[in-house]
Amino acid sequence: MTHLFPTYQRFDIEIKEASGTVVTDSQGNTYLDFISGIAVCNLGHRHPAVQKSIEEQLQKVWHLSNLFPLSLQEEVASQLVKHSSGDAVFFCNSGAEANEAAIKMARKYTNKQKIITFKQSFHGRTFATMSATGQEKIQAGFGPLLPEFIYLPYNDMKALQEAMDDSVAAIMVEVIQGEGGVVPAEAAFLQEIQNLCKQSDTLFIVDEVQTGIGRTGKAFAYQHHNLSPDIITAAKGLGSGLPVGAMIGKAKLIDTFGPGSHGTTFGGNPISLASAKATLAIIFDDVFLQDVEKKGSYFIHKLEKVVEGYAFVTAIRGNGLMIGMECGEQQALIIEKLREKGLLTLPAGPTVVRLLPPLTVTYEEIDDALSIMKEVLEEVALPV
Numbered sequence: 562m563t564h565l566f567p568t569y570q571r572f573d574i575e576i577k578e579a580s581g582t583v584v585t586d587s588q589g590n591t592y593l594d595f596i597s598g599i600a601v602c603n604l605g606h607r608h609p610a611v612q613k614s615i616e617e618q619l620q621k622v623w624h625l626s627n628l629f630p631l632s633l634q635e636e637v638a639s640q641l642v643k644h645s646s647g648d649a650v651f652f653c654n655s656g657a658e659a660n661e662a663a664i665k666m667a668r669k670y671t672n673k674q675k676i677i678t679f680k681q682s683f684h685g686r687t688f689a690t691m692s693a694t695g696q697e698k699i700q701a702g703f704g705p706l707l708p709e710f711i712y713l714p715y716n717d718m719k720a721l722q723e724a725m726d727d728s729v730a731a732i733m734v735e736v737i738q739g740e741g742g743v744v745p746a747e748a749a750f751l752q753e754i755q756n757l758c759k760q761s762d763t764l765f766i767v768d769e770v771q772t773g774i775g776r777t778g779k780a781f782a783y784q785h786h787n788l789s790p791d792i793i794t795a796a797k798g799l800g801s802g803l804p805v806g807a808m809i810g811k812a813k814l815i816d817t818f819g820p821g822s823h824g825t826t827f828g829g830n831p832i833s834l835a836s837a838k839a840t841l842a843i844i845f846d847d848v849f850l851q852d853v854e855k856k857g858s859y860f861i862h863k864l865e866k867v868v869e870g871y872a873f874v875t876a877i878r879g880n881g882l883m884i885g886m887e888c889g890e891q892q893a894l895i896i897e898k899l900r901e902k903g904l905l906t907l908p909a910g911p912t913v914v915r916l917l918p919p920l921t922v923t924y925e926e927i928d929d930a931l932s933i934m935k936e937v938l939e940e941v942a943l944p945v
């Protein structure tokens with residue numbers, strides 16, 4: 562009998578050990594992990610440099626509270642600022658908290674209330690971030706929601722232009738919708754968001770909780786475009802599995818969160834930050850990021866070949882190592898069969914199989930995954 566709320570639909574395997582791209586279940590079966598804790602373990606499981614950094618910090622101090630200065634926070638913040646359009650960082654524990662901070666920042670800084678987000682977006686499960694999330698199934702039963710959120714169709718330029726005016730505090734957008742189905746924003750759409758924000762003293766917020774920290778082959782996915790967002794939120798990949806989130810903002814925002822205005826007990830704690838420091842030291846490196854881009858193109862290109870001839874696969878989308886395979890009603894069956902054959906993948910929306918291998922995945926592991934996928938597509942295509 563379980564003493565847990567049945568909050569999650571869980572796989573029926575229990576992972577007992579993990580190293581790099583490979584995880585081992587309680588029966589001793591091994592799997593290629595192309596979930597990576599949902600884009601969290603970007604360096605694979607238990608990367609030695611990250612483990613060492615955490616272990617060293619464990620010997621020094623675990624927790625103090627943000628009443629004490631912490632040079633680790635300064636070091637990680639300077640890494641994030643150096644590799645983004647931001648100038649200052651607020652640390653928290655999760656993606657939802659980073660977005661929550663961004664929403665509070667937007668209202669306080671602009672003294673306006675309205676926030677534009679997009680249909681099929683995902684921004685988190687707290688009241689503000691659930692209200693920002695443009696999906697009814699996530700909001701159902703929890704109303705009334707926080708007021709003044711407007712959900713526009715994604716990639717719809719005309720709807721955006723019509724909805725925009727000086728009363729909008731912020732536009733919050735995912736550069737690639739992750740939970741919504743691995744759907745990239747069009748370049749011109751993102752550019753128009755930035756232009757409209759500039760004209761109306763509106764903050765341009767990119768939610769990079771899933772796309773950030775090297776996932777797409779850039780430090781942040783917006784850097785594939787010529788953009789300079791006011792706020793960038795990050796979390797998932799930042800701590801390689803330890804809980805840490807960050808809201809990165811431009812200099813003009815610095816005075817908005819003065820002492821007493823916003824805060825957190827655990828956010829930016831020494832153990833998580835030791836993990837983040839070692840993680841960014843590896844990922845925020847041009848050669849490493851170029852390699853992610855190359856592996857991503859290789860994977861997408863080969864996958865396009867593999868799915869040829871299977872009519873139920875209607876699209877391959879993504880960037881870098883964030884890849885979605887649109888396969889309609891077959892989604893759940895494909896994910897189950899992939900798992901049986903030793904490849905862990907996850908759904909995105911109702912019809913997409915999502916692939917999020919660690920950024921350290923090898924070409925051999927990509928090839929192994931591709932051959933498992935080929936076998937499964939063949940089986941699914943067979944008449945029953």
Ligand SMILES: *Cc1c(COP(=O)(O)O)cnc(C)c1O
Nearest residue numbers: 655656657683684685739770771
């Ligand atoms: C996962 C995710 C979040 C929420 O992060 P949590 O750490 O689960 O609170 C927010 N935005 C995006 C784009 C995400 O993928």
